Amino acid sequence: MKLAVLKERRAGEARVAVTPETVKKLKALGLDVTVESAAGNGARIADADYAAAGAAIAPDIANTVRDADIILKVRGPEPDEVAAMRQGAVYVSLLAPYSEKDRIAQLAERGVNAFAMELIPRISRAQSMDVLSSQANLAGYKAVIDAAATFGRAFPMMMTAAGTIAPARAFIMGVGVAGLQAIATARRLGAIVSATDVRPATKEQVESLGATFVAVIDDEFKQAETASGYAKPMSAEYQAKQAALVAEHIKKQDIVITTALIPGRKAPVLVTEEMVATMKPGSVIVDLAAEQGGNCPLTRADQVVEAQGITIIGYTNLPSRLAVDSSNLYARNLFNFVSLIVDKKTGALALNWDDEIVKGAGVTRDGQIVHPSLKG
Secondary structure: OEEEEOOOOOOOOOOOOOOHHHHHHHHHOOOEEEEEOOOOHHHOOOHHHHHHOOOEEEOOHHHHHOOOOEEEOOOOOOHHHHHHOOOOOEEEEOOOOOOOHHHHHHHHHHOOEEEEHHHOOOOHHHHHHOHHHHHHHHHHHHHHHHHHHHOOOOOOOEEEOOEEEOOOEEEEEOOOHHHHHHHHHHHHOOOEEEEEOOOOOHHHHHHHOOOEEOOOOOHHHHOOEOOOOOEOOOOHHHHHHHHHHHHHHHOOOOEEEEOOOOOOOOOOOOOOHHHHHHOOOOOEEEEOOHHHOOOOOOOOOOOEEEEOOEEEEOOOOHHHHHHHHHHHHHHHHHHHHHHHHEOOOOOOEOOOOOOHHHHHHEOEEOOEEOOHHHOO
């Protein structure tokens, strides 16, 4: 059975869907692996490295996917890539299903069975396939590194014969995977770190990393989380109190990193223009929600802008800026998913649509769009 790996064609995408390590593992499953030439260049993997691991190298799209049973990529396919796939093939990548529905429609029309890695269920059995966590972890780290590189001062306190340099103050808004890694990284660099989130359980996580938790802690806040761990909608009164607290806190910060992103929806505004105007000149905002409009209205996707003396970084693909590590993690996520849909004894495709993971990640099947959230 043939597995094909296509080169990424989107501007700014340096990641790749397999590494020599996972090529060897895929071969051990009984798969013949073909990699499009130069697919690994952005992640510093040469064609020769893939060949040494046992992969065949193909010169173009047509030769890569010809007769392929499984096709892997990082981002969604281009129209010419879809056209080259055979009916009944399995396609797996990050598909941005809520914003790129036209690509999913093309895959369905072609009769390709497509799976979106970002729809992998958040269950314990699927943790090794959780691409959102693996990539967000690196994004949180890179956000702090980019902020430190842009900030015109040192992060840690430094005591010298000429005097003491005060430590930078970093404020992390949103304590998911990216936010927690941002806290840890900023702390390692020596900043005084604070963080906020609407979920009460995050208070302990923030404090365990040595940061200060910033929130209006009242009875409503203490009950603001569902049994599943998701945030409940807060009253307008609470939101006003929290906004006032955050606005006052931001005035004293040097670095603000925002991480609030809701799939399929415009990013919520966390840092208003009025808040930006109160920040100290030279401060830096890194907006991890830039791709969906940004957590700050002044953010511009894939740009670094200066507004009112504040630098606002709006890179939309931070994991790609660490392509070697992000590719290694993503490739392992993909391998773990592929190993679920391949019979380990025969090496044949074994799609079990009753499996919770397969069903949860599946977006197209037999010419139809099947994921409940994408129908209609």
